[in-house]
Structures are given as C-alpha cells and as structure tokens.
Amino acid sequence: MSQFDAELLVLLVRDFYGSLASTVIDTLLKEGRLSLSLLARYSSLSTATIQRVLVPLLQLRFVRHSVFDSPTTYVVSPEHIYSSIVRAGQIIAYVDDIFSEEESSAALQVIKNLLLYGHIRISDYLSAAPNPAASTSAIATLLRRKLLTTLTTEEFAPESDRVRALINEKLASIPRKATVSESKRAQAAELEAQEAWHRIATRHDSLSDGFLSSGEVDTSVVVTVNHEKFAVLARSRVLVDFAKRRIGAVTAAVYKHVLETMEPRLFRSDESRITISSLEILKNLDEDLDLGHALAITSRRRKRDSSGSDSESSQQRPHKRRRKENDSSSSESESDYEMNGNNSKSASQMEVLNMHLALLCSSPSLPFLKRVGSKGGGEYTIDFSALMNSIRALEYDKLIAKRQGAVACRLLRIIRDKGRIDEKQIAQAALLPAKEIRAHLTALHECGGLDLQEVPRGADRAPSRTYYLWHHRPAAAHALMAQQVIRAMTRCYARVIDERARRPGVFAKIAREAALSAAEVEEVRKLRDVEEKLVVQITRLDRLVLVFRDCL
Amino acid sequence: MPPVKSSYKASGSSAAEPYTLPSPPASSASSSASTHMEGLNKAAQSLYTKMITSNEDGHVYTQAELSELAGISDAMKLMPLIQEHMNLGLVKMLRQGDDLCFQAVKKEEAEKIQAMSKDEAMVYSYIESSGTEGIWTKTIKAKTNLHQSVVQRCLKSLEGKRYIKNIKSVKYPTRKIYMLYNLQPSIDVTGGPWFTDSELDTEFISSLLSIVFRFVASESFPGDDHRRLSVSSKPRKRNSSKATQHEQLSFPASYSKYPTVSSIHEFVRNSGITTVDLAPADIKSLIDVLVYDGKIEPIDEGMAYRAIPGATPECGADLGADAEIGGGVVWDALTEVPCGPCLVSDLCRAGGPVSAEECIYLDEWLIQ
Ligand code: SF4
Numbered sequence: 001m002s003q004f005d006a007e008l009l010v011l012l013v014r015d016f017y018g019s020l021a022s023t024v025i026d027t028l029l030k031e032g033r034l035s036l037s038l039l040a041r042y043s044s045l046s047t048a049t050i051q052r053v054l055v056p057l058l059q060l061r062f063v064r065h066s067v068f069d070s071p072t073t074y075v076v077s078p079e080h081i082y083s084s085i086v087r088a089g090q091i092i093a094y095v096d097d098i099f100s101e102e103e104s105s106a107a108l109q110v111i112k113n114l115l116l117y118g119h120i121r122i123s124d125y126l127s128a129a130p131n132p133a134a135s136t137s138a139i140a141t142l143l144r145r146k147l148l149t150t151l152t153t154e155e156f157a158p159e160s161d162r163v164r165a166l167i168n169e170k171l172a173s174i175p176r177k178a179t180v181s182e183s184k185r186a187q188a189a190e191l192e193a194q195e196a197w198h199r200i201a202t203r204h205d206s207l208s209d210g211f212l213s214s215g216e217v218d219t220s221v222v223v224t225v226n227h228e229k230f231a232v233l234a235r236s237r238v239l240v241d242f243a244k245r246r247i248g249a250v251t252a253a254v255y256k257h258v259l260e261t262m263e264p265r266l267f268r269s270d271e272s273r274i275t276i277s278s279l280e281i282l283k284n285l286d287e288d289l290d291l292g293h294a295l296a297i298t299s300r301r302r303k304r305d306s307s308g309s310d311s312e313s314s315q316q317r318p319h320k321r322r323r324k325e326n327d328s329s330s331s332e333s334e335s336d337y338e339m340n341g342n343n344s345k346s347a348s349q350m351e352v353l354n355m356h357l358a359l360l361c362s363s364p365s366l367p368f369l370k371r372v373g374s375k376g377g378g379e380y381t382i383d384f385s386a387l388m389n390s391i392r393a394l395e396y397d398k399l400i401a402k403r404q405g406a407v408a409c410r411l412l413r414i415i416r417d418k419g420r421i422d423e424k425q426i427a428q429a430a431l432l433p434a435k436e437i438r439a440h441l442t443a444l445h446e447c448g449g450l451d452l453q454e455v456p457r458g459a460d461r462a463p464s465r466t467y468y469l470w471h472h473r474p475a476a477a478h479a480l481m482a483q484q485v486i487r488a489m490t491r492c493y494a495r496v497i498d499e500r501a502r503r504p505g506v507f508a509k510i511a512r513e514a515a516l517s518a519a520e521v522e523e524v525r526k527l528r529d530v531e532e533k534l535v536v537q538i539t540r541l542d543r544l545v546l547v548f549r550d551c552l
Numbered sequence: 553m554p555p556v557k558s559s560y561k562a563s564g565s566s567a568a569e570p571y572t573l574p575s576p577p578a579s580s581a582s583s584s585a586s587t588h589m590e591g592l593n594k595a596a597q598s599l600y601t602k603m604i605t606s607n608e609d610g611h612v613y614t615q616a617e618l619s620e621l622a623g624i625s626d627a628m629k630l631m632p633l634i635q636e637h638m639n640l641g642l643v644k645m646l647r648q649g650d651d652l653c654f655q656a657v658k659k660e661e662a663e664k665i666q667a668m669s670k671d672e673a674m675v676y677s678y679i680e681s682s683g684t685e686g687i688w689t690k691t692i693k694a695k696t697n698l699h700q701s702v703v704q705r706c707l708k709s710l711e712g713k714r715y716i717k718n719i720k721s722v723k724y725p726t727r728k729i730y731m732l733y734n735l736q737p738s739i740d741v742t743g744g745p746w747f748t749d750s751e752l753d754t755e756f757i758s759s760l761l762s763i764v765f766r767f768v769a770s771e772s773f774p775g776d777d778h779r780r781l782s783v784s785s786k787p788r789k790r791n792s793s794k795a796t797q798h799e800q801l802s803f804p805a806s807y808s809k810y811p812t813v814s815s816i817h818e819f820v821r822n823s824g825i826t827t828v829d830l831a832p833a834d835i836k837s838l839i840d841v842l843v844y845d846g847k848i849e850p851i852d853e854g855m856a857y858r859a860i861p862g863a864t865p866e867c868g869a870d871l872g873a874d875a876e877i878g879g880g881v882v883w884d885a886l887t888e889v890p891c892g893p894c895l896v897s898d899l900c901r902a903g904g905p906v907s908a909e910e911c912i913y914l915d916e917w918l919i920q
Contacts, residue, residue, distance in 0.1 A: 246861060248800025292781035294773030294800040352781065358805035397846065402887040406845065413844040431841050433752045481886075488891035491900065494908035495918075530751045530918050540885035 004483050006030070008490040013062070015497055018043070022054045028063065028076045030373055035071045048216035060084065062222070064158040075158040083227040086489075086542050088115050089535075095147065099138070107138035108130060110148075114225050119151050140217045143210040146267060149226040150210045162200075169194040182527050205267045228268040235269050235388070235551045236260075238543060242391060243368055245360055250294035254356045255368060258380070259287055269298045269551045273383070277376025282353055291352040295414055312437050334529045366390050388551050392478055395547050399481065400449060407432065408440040411471060412449055420453060420469040441470060448480040482548035487503040489541045499530050592640070595622070596633045600642055603656035612646060613654045641665050660879065671698055675706040679716050679730050684738040686731035688718050722747055745828045757838075760826070761845075764838050768848050769817050769859035771811045774801050810856035813839065890917050 008031040027043040028034060040047045045240050054074065057063040062081045066073045092111055093182040099107045110131070114120055118291035123137060142148040154162055171189040176182075203209075204226075205471045212218045236259040244252035251303055258281055262274045357380060367387055373379035389441035393416065401409035407430075423441065427434040444450040455467040498505065506527075516524065563907060592600065599622045603613065606621065615627065619860070621828055624630045634654060637643035644655045657665070665673050674696050679687055693703050707730060710716045716734045722743035732738065780801065811819075817835045839857060842848045847863040849908040850856070886892035890913035891900075900906045 070586050248802055248861070250800045251802065285876060294802060295781040296801050296803050298786075354803045355806075359802060361850060363807040363849060364851065364853075394846075399886055399892075403893050409846075410841065410844045413846070429837075429840065431746060431752070431754075432842070433754070458631070484892070484897075485886055488886055488889055488899065491891040491908040491911075491914070492889060494902065495911070495914055498909040533918060537885065537889050541889070544885055 002483050002486075004490060005078060005082075005377070005489040008493065009076075009081050011490060011493050011497070013081065014083060015493070017056065021057060024050060024053050024057065025062065025076055025081070030072060031077070033066070033073045033075050035069075035073050037071070039074060045530065056118075058156065061156060062118075063157060064161075066161045067154075067157050068161055074497045075161075077158065080227070080547075083230070084115060084118075084225070086538065086545075087234070089116065089539065090234065091225065091543075094230065094233060095142070098145070099141070103134065103138060103141075106134035107142060110135060110138055110142065111225065114148070114223070119222050119224040121220070121222045122217060126219060129513070136217055136219075139223070139485060140211075143223065144207065145215065145264075146205075146226055146229045148210070148223045149204045151222045151224045155350055163193065163197055163337060166196055166200075166496070169193075172198070184385070231269045231546065232266050233548055234543070234546050235384075236263070238391070238547060238551075239387070242366065243360065246363065246366055247368075248294055250289065251356045251359050253286070253289055254281075254291070254353065255360055257281060258357075258360075258369065258382075262382070269384070273381050275372060275379050275381045277380070278350060278354055278378040279376040281380075282350055282377070285353065291349070291356060295352065295355055309492060311546065354378050366394070383550075388547070389474075392547055393474065395544065396449075396474075396478060396481060400444070400447075403449070404440065404443050407437070408444055411437055411440055412444060415450065415470050416472045416474070420471045422467055422469055426470065445470075449477050451476075478548045482545060485541050485548065489538050489545075492538050492541070496531055496534045496538075498526055499534075503527060527540075569679060589594045590635055591643075596636045599633055600637060600656065603654075604658070609658070610655065612648070613656075614651060615654075618654060668710075669706075671696075671702055672706045672710060674698070675703060676710060676715060679710075680732055683729060684731065684735050684741070686721065686729040686737060686741055688724070688901075689728045689730065692730075720749060745830055745834055747883070754824070760820070760838055763823070763825055764816055764820065764835070765842055765847050765859065765863070767816060768811050768842070768857055769810065769863070772803075772848075772859040773861075774803055808856075812856045818858075890914055915916065 004494075006026070009025045009029065010022050023045060024039065027039060031042050034042065034048060036050065039045075040050055043050065047052075054063060058065060060080075061077060062084070063074050064077050066075065092108060092115075095107050095111045096104050106129075110120075113125065125139075126132045126135055138150065143150075167189055170192040171186065174185055174189055174192075176185070193194045210221050210223065212220055236256070239259065240252050240256045243255040258276070261276055261281055261284070265274050299373075326352070354377065357369060357371070357378065361367070361371050361380075367383060367390065369380050370383055371378060372381050388462055397409050398415060399455050400412055410430050410432075411426055414426055418425070418429070423434060423438065426441070427437050430437060443449060445452060450470050450472055453469045453471060454461075455469060456462070457465045457467065506516070506523055509516060509520065510524070563565055592895070599618075600620050603611075603618075607613075610836070615630070617663050619627070619630055619891060620626050621629060622633065624633075634643060638645060642657055642659070644657055646653045659804075665676065668676060673815070675692055676852060678695055689703065689707065693700060696703065698706075707716070711718065711730075712732050716730045719729050719731055719741060719742045721727060721729050721735050721737075723740065729741070730852060743752070745795070746757055748756065813832055813836050816839065817830070817832050839848070843850060843857075846860060848857045848859050890911070891897060891908075894900070894913060896906050900908065902909065
C-alpha cells in the first residue's frame with residue numbers, strides 16, 4: 001500500500017461519501033488496524049460520529065471488522081474501494097451490454113443499487129423493487145454468469161484474519177506430540193489451512209450458488225458485485241484489443257469468442273488453464289463472421305501467368321526462398337485449399353477456424369493461444385500468466401519508449417533479453433556508440449527500469465577494476481509503473497473535484513432545479529467537457545492498473 | 553606483401569621476434585636489385601629462386617626444409633649461402649621457439665630495406681611483424697630501445713615514402729598505431745563493417761535497418777499474388793466502412809515463406825545498397841536490433857522473421873504504440889495525460905508548490 005494508493009482512495013471516498021468517511025479511511029490507511037476508541041483518538045472525531053460513518057463503510061465492505069479481536073478492530077480493504085468506485089462505470093456498461101433492451105433496465109437497477117449499498121438480501125430488494133419478476137430474472141442471470149456472488153457473514157471480516165483463524169483452528173486440531181517438533185506442527189497446520197482456504201475462496205464458484213435445488217433463486221441469500229469476475233472480463237477486453245492490433249479484426253473476433261466460451265469456467269484472473277476444443281468454439285461462433293475472407297492463399301493461377309514473363313520472375317525469385325524443412329508440408333496444405341478453392345466455400349468452416357486459431361498460436365512473443373492436443377478438432381488453452389507477462393512487458397516498453405525515447409526502449413529490451421550485461425555488450429547488441437547509450441541507461445536506472453550490479457574483480461573493490469552489470473527486474477519495475485499510473489489518476493481525479501468546486505453557484509442552482517442563464521448553461525457544458533476528458537483518461541489509466549497490478 | 557604474422561603466430565608472438573638485420577654493407581646501400589643477384593654466387597641464386605617460387609609468399613622455412621631445397625645436407629655448407637642472402641637482406645632470420653627459421657624476402661622488398669637507415673629498417677621490421685593489427689608507437693619505442701625522437705623521425709620518413717601508414721583503432725582511439733602501407737587493418741582494429749574511420753557509422757546502420765525492415769515487411773503481408781481464401785458472399789455491413797479500411801488479410805500460420813537470415817542476407821547483397829561486405833552474422837545483428845525495436849518478431853523458433861503489423865520503417869522503437877489497426881485503442885494513456893511524464897510530479901500535492909488544482913500543464917491539456 002503506497003502513499004499514492006492511499007491518496008487516491010481517500011480522494012475517491014471523499015468525493016462519493018463525504019469528508020467524514022474519508023477521514024476515517026485516511027486514518028485507518030495511515031495507522032493500520034484500529035479499535036473504535038483508537039480510531040476516535042487518531043482521527044479526532046467523536047466515537048458517535050465514527051460509528052455513524054462506519055455503518056455505510058462496513059455495509060460497502062470498504063472497511064472490514066475483525067470478529068476475532070476484542071474489542072473489535074477495523075481494517076480498510078483498499079482493493080475493494082478501488083474496484084467499487086473506479087470500475088463502477090465499466091461494470092454498469094458491461095451489464096448494459098449483455099442484457100437485451102427490455103431486461104437491461106432491471107439488471108442495471110440491481111447493479112447500481114449494489115454498487116451504492118455494497119450488498120443486498122435478495123428478498124429485501126425484491127420487496128422494494130417496482131417489478132419483482134423482472135428483477136428476479138435479472139438477478140438469476142447475473143448470478144449464473146457470476147457477475148453477482150453470494151456473501152456470507154464471515155466475508156465482512158478481513159481476509160487475513162480469516163486465514164489466521166483457520167490456521168489457529170487447524171493448529172489446535174493437531175495434537176502436540178513429543179516426537180514432532182513445533183515448527184513441523186505449524187507447517188502442517190498451515191498446509192491444511194491453505195487447502196481449507198482454497199475451498200472457502202472457491203465455494204461461490206459452484207453454478208448452483210445462490211439457487212435453490214429447484215433451480216429458483218434463493219431469495220434468502222445476500223448478494224454483492226463479484227469484482228473478481230469483472231476483472232476477468234476486463235482482462236479479456238485487453239487481450240482482444242491486443243489480438244486485433246497484432247493480427248487483425250477477424251482473428252480478434254474469433255479470439256473474443258474463444259474467451260467467451262471459456263468465460264463460464266474462469267472465476268478469477270489468477271486462475272489458470274482451461275482447455276477447450278475447436279468443436280466447442282465452432283458451436284456458437286457467429287456465422288456472419290467471414291473467416292476465410294481474412295486469410296490469404298497463394299493464387300496459383302496468377303503465378304502461373306506471371307511465370308511466363310522471365311523478367312518478373314527473375315526479379316521475384318531471389319527474395320522468395322523457401323525454408324527447406326517446411327516446404328513440402330506447406331505446399332501440401334496450400335494445395336489442399338487450392339483443391340476446394342474454386343468455389344467461395346473453400347475449406348470447411350472448421351478448417352478455417354483452425355487456421356485462425358493457429359494464427360493466435362503463432363506468435364512466440366504474444367502467445368494468445370496454445371495448442372495442447374488434437375481431440376475435438378484441436379484442443380487449445382491459454383496460459384494467462386505467460387500471456388499477461390508478455391503484455392505487461394510490452395506495455396512497459398511502450399511507456400518507456402514514449403517517455404524516454406526509442407533508444408532507451410531498445411536498450412531495455414536488450415537487457416531484458418540477455419539478463420545481466422555490461423555496457424560494452426549492450427552497445428554492441430544495440431549497434432550504438434557506447435558513449436551514446438550511457439545517458440539512456442542512467443535515465444532508465446533513475447525511473448526504476450534498470451538495476452546496476454557491481455562485481456569487483458579484486459578484493460580492493462577499485463572502481464576501475466569492477467564490472468558494472470545492468471539488469472531489469474520486471475516485478476519491481478512494473479510495480480513502480482503501477483504507482484505512477486495511480487499517481488496520475490489521483491491528479492486527474494483531484495482536478496475533476498476541483499473543477500466542480502470552482503462553480504458552486506451553478507451546482508446549487510441545478511440542485512434547486514432553477515432556470516440557468518445562457519452563460520451558466522455554457523459553464524455547465526464546459527465543465528462536462530473537462531469532466532469527461534478527465535474521466536475517460538482515468539478509465540484508460542485503470543486499464544494500465546489492471547495490466548500492471550491486478551492481473552499478475 | 554601479405555600478412556606475415558599469421559604464418560608463424562602459432563608459436564607465440566614473442567618467439568617470432570624479427571631478428572635485427574645485420575647492417576647492410578655500405579657499398580650496397582645504393583645498389584639495384586640486379587646487383588643483389590649479381591652479388592650472389594650461382595648456388596645462392598638458385599636457392600633464393602627456389603625459396604621464392606616453391607612456396608607461397610612469406611613461407612617460413614626450417615633449416616631442414618632449406619637443406620632439402622638446396623640439396624645440401626651439410627649445415628656447415630648451407631650456412632654461408634644463407635649468410636650471403638642475409639647480407640643482402642634477401643632472407644630474414646626468425647626465431648620460432650628455440651629454432652631458427654628463414655623467410656625469403658622479395659627482391660623489391662629487400663631493396664627497399666637496403667635503402668633504409670639502420671634505425672628505419674629496425675622500426676620497419678617491427679611494424680611489418682605486427683601484420684594487420686598494427687603497432688603502437690610506444691611499443692615500437694620499447695622494443696627498439698631507440699630514443700623517442702629517433703623513432704619519430706623514422707616513422708616520419710617511412711610514412712613519407714608510403715611504406716607505412718597511421719591507422720585508427722576502435723579499441724584504442726587515442727593511440728597512434730602504424731601498419732604497412734598496403735595492408736588492410738583487421739576487424740579488431742576497424743571494428744567491422746559498422747565502423748567508418750573507427751567511428752560507429754550510425755547513419756549507415758540506420759539506413760540498413762530501415763531497408764531490412766522494409767524487405768521483411770514486404771514479405772510478411774499478402775500482396776498481389778495472393779488472394780482471399782473465400783470471397784465474401786454477404787454484403788458488407790454499412791456501418792463497418794471504417795473497419796473495411798484496415799480489413800484483415802493475413803497469411804495462415806502455416807505460411808512458410810517468411811524471410812530468414814539467409815534470404816535477408818541475399819537480398820541485401822543483391823540489392824547493391826552497399827559495397828561493404830556484410831556477413832550473415834552482421835545481418836543477424838541488424839535483425840536483432842529490429843526485434844528489439846519491436847518492428848519484427850522471430851517465429852518458428854527464430855528460423856524466420858515477420859513484421860509486426862503497424863510497425864514503421866522509421867528509426868526507433870515501435871511496438872505498435874500508435875498503430876490504430878482496425879480502430880484499436882491507442883494505449884499510451886499514461887503518457888498522454890501531462891501527469892505521466894511530468895517532471896515535478898514529486899512536488900505535486902494539494903497546497904504544494906504545484907498541484908493538480910492549479911497545474912498549468914493540466915490547464916493546457918484540458919483546453920486542447
Ligand atoms: S498535476 Fe500538473 S504538476 Fe501535478 S503531476 Fe500532473 S502535470 Fe505534474
């Protein structure tokens with residue numbers, strides 16, 4: 001939890017929930033876990049005030065309370081605040097997207113209420129909802145798609161507490177023995193607790209979660225927004241965007257479909273491997289997608305025609321050498337398509353789909369997809385962590401290239417590729433004069449992209465007899481970059497708030513629904529422009545946060 | 553005169569020190585080559601001719617080889633012959649390990665040396681023995697034991713006669729290094745094809761990079777002799793007019809004609825872009841830089857390369873940062889907002905010397 005994270009959260013909470021709430025959050029972020037009386041002392045607020053403020057914060061689960069300590073202590077859940085506020089807009093947009101027009105209003109109502117109140121018991125919500133039937137079906141769909149998840153009482157306690165309680169429980173259940181050392185016992189308990197925690201953490205994954213055995217929604221359960229699932233969806237969007245830029249729109253559409261087919265089985269972004277087959281992918285593939293149109297094949301006819309004219313073919317020849325090993329197989333496959341190629345319905349849909357999937361597998365630097373078997377027309381999986389690593393590295397390089405120039409980026413990529421390496425070798429690989437790269441290396445060092453290691457050649461550690469090796473530590477560099485993104489976000493946000501505060505009169509009038517003068521209308525329009533620009537920027541920065549911090 | 557050094561390098565450089573030439577007889581200082589030969593007796597003349605013709609230039613003969621060549625097995629009889637050669641500078645004596653060896657010197661060469669002063673000849677012999685590496689003036693001074701000014705004078709006069717030349721070394725840019733006039737400096741000295749006058753020729757490199765990239769790019773995307781696998785039978789949707797501008801047309805993954813190191817090498821060689829002789833390894837270095845710049849990527853375990861869509865031949869890193877292929881999102885959200893690259897960001901806080909509320913960079917950005 002860095003200073004910038006805290007700054008952003010306090011700002012967000014102040015804007016949405018007022019300055020008292022933000023003071024409480026600020027105090028808890030600064031001091032860590034506090035009991036009510038200590039919270040009152042550090043925040044200089046009265047206990048009564050704090051209690052009043054804590055209610056909504058606990059309801060939203062921005063603050064968790066420990067049930068194991070006495071007196072009760074309070075802890076902030078920073079990730080939860082961040083996703084609830086910063087990603088609220090995206091969540092609403094996504095829900096709007098997946099529902100048909102008639103259904104979406106009820107679904108949006110549910111999501112907005114959940115974002116506002118944190119959690120809701122379904123029966124309570126339905127009793128107040130204008131159209132209970134529509135709301136029930138919306139909730140059912142949201143639950144089935146895991147966009148909502150059920151909530152248990154324990155989940156109002158901090159996660160760390162729950163894990164610790166679990167460990168203690170397991171520890172107590174393992175009897176002390178003279179033959180077993182205490183550290184062994186603790187280890188065993190931890191292992192058991194880990195397993196138990198995994199069961200607890202994934203217990204909402206079951207498809208029947210929140211449903212009665214009859215298949216109807218269990219109205220007695222409490223539900224909340226499932227931020228983990230929304231992070232998965234946001235990640236999918238990032239991946240599809242990349243596929244679009246690296247390969248093309250049609251292949252990206254196929255990829256989107258692959259991810260959507262996998263989606264019901266993807267519960268959180270740190271979970272790995274799901275294997276699906278071409279058959280599964282093909283089943284619901286959009287039939288309007290013209291797969292073959294995006295693929296090129298050698299046009300035999302044209303080639304034969306042109307081979308008549310010597311000058312042209314001799315011009316072309318030297319450039320078009322084939323690699324020997326693949327030659328036979330490729331010409332084979334070409335002729336395959338050639339055989340059927342006379343009519344527009346050339347290769348079967350499955351074959352063409354597999355060609356697109358093969359394209360997604362083809363880039364070693366961005367492994368969108370991985371072929372793991374040949375059952376069902378071909379089995380594919382996505383190694384999300386490897387893929388996100390490549391994407392993170394690519395994003396990082398891009399930012400470095402933009403901020404420090406192309407040369408710095410080239411050097412960084414050389415160092416990442418080669419590991420620890422000295423200046424001379426870097427210059428050699430970069431084909432740049434050694435004296436020219438030093439400044440860039442120093443700049444990269446300053447911004448946290450590079451580390452310098454000194455390897456003395458003698459016991460005296462004389463600088464002249466020392467190797468200086470540069471290296472890149474991705475995890476540290478990316479974390480730093482995430483911090484910078486958060487910082488920029490904070491500034492944008494501060495500016496939004498300030499822009500509003502500059503025009504108090506207009507807002508008061510809008511609140512009173514009084515008529516605005518032409519100048520005031522203009523003023524509001526200007527404010528909306530500025531706001532929009534900043535908010536759009538914040539949303540885009542959030543994508544970087546997703547890449548650099550959340551989808552590791 | 554071909555590089556001499558390599559022929560006896562194997563035995564260690566110190567062992568191959570040239571023997572200081574015996575001082576030439578005063579009378580022959582101005583004599584011509586023919587007089588050299590005339591000064592020799594028949595046997596010596598024929599031995600010299602054999603030494604020159606029976607092996608490649610600069611061959612180093614052992615004593616045994618010489619006896620065979622001359623048909624004289626008795627060393628006592630052979631030595632005077634060789635001594636005669638040496639007096640005229642036609643044969644050089646070298647030491648290899650513990651053995652003495654001999655090397656024939658061309659007549660013109662011998663004449664050249666005979667015309668030099670003793671000091672000059674000595675300096676010359678060291679420069680000659682340094683081959684294509686060249687030799688540092690300080691080393692000459694140390695080895696010859698001559699005074700600095702004498703060495704300088706010798707170098708000057710030898711340079712004036714175009715016997716030797718001053719070269720620049722990439723490794724030691726500040727040293728004054730000499731080598732024989734007609735030799736080409738070795739790669740160690742010149743730094744290879746990327747160096748011109750011991751400076752990295754960045755212009756040359758970047759133009760080659762861009763040419764190689766253009767070539768790879770031209771081979772990476774389907775062209776005129778390719779067609780689409782299926783011709784769309786359905787009418788394209790109206791609203792997708794923007795998308796059709798960048799309509800996807802890709803080679804299938806099985807496409808096997810992406811450029812390889814050797815095909816790129818061949819292209820560069822045949823294109824006549826440069827007269828510099830580039831080895832496949834040099835081409836590989838260029839390719840690597842393009843990969844590092846995010847313009848091309850290796851596929852098939854580095855067997856072949858293809859261009860990354862959206863990359864441009866302009867120098868510098870690309871990574872498709874601004875490429876809006878198919879209307880994709882531009883992704884540099886952080887650098888676009890002034891706070892990303894802001895230099896005073898550390899000082900920026902509410903009520904601080906700079907703040908988001910009063911920031912002029914943000915002001916400017918917001919009214920853009
Ligand atoms: S608000 Fe202005 S001063 Fe502060 S970080 Fe952003 S650009 Fe820099």
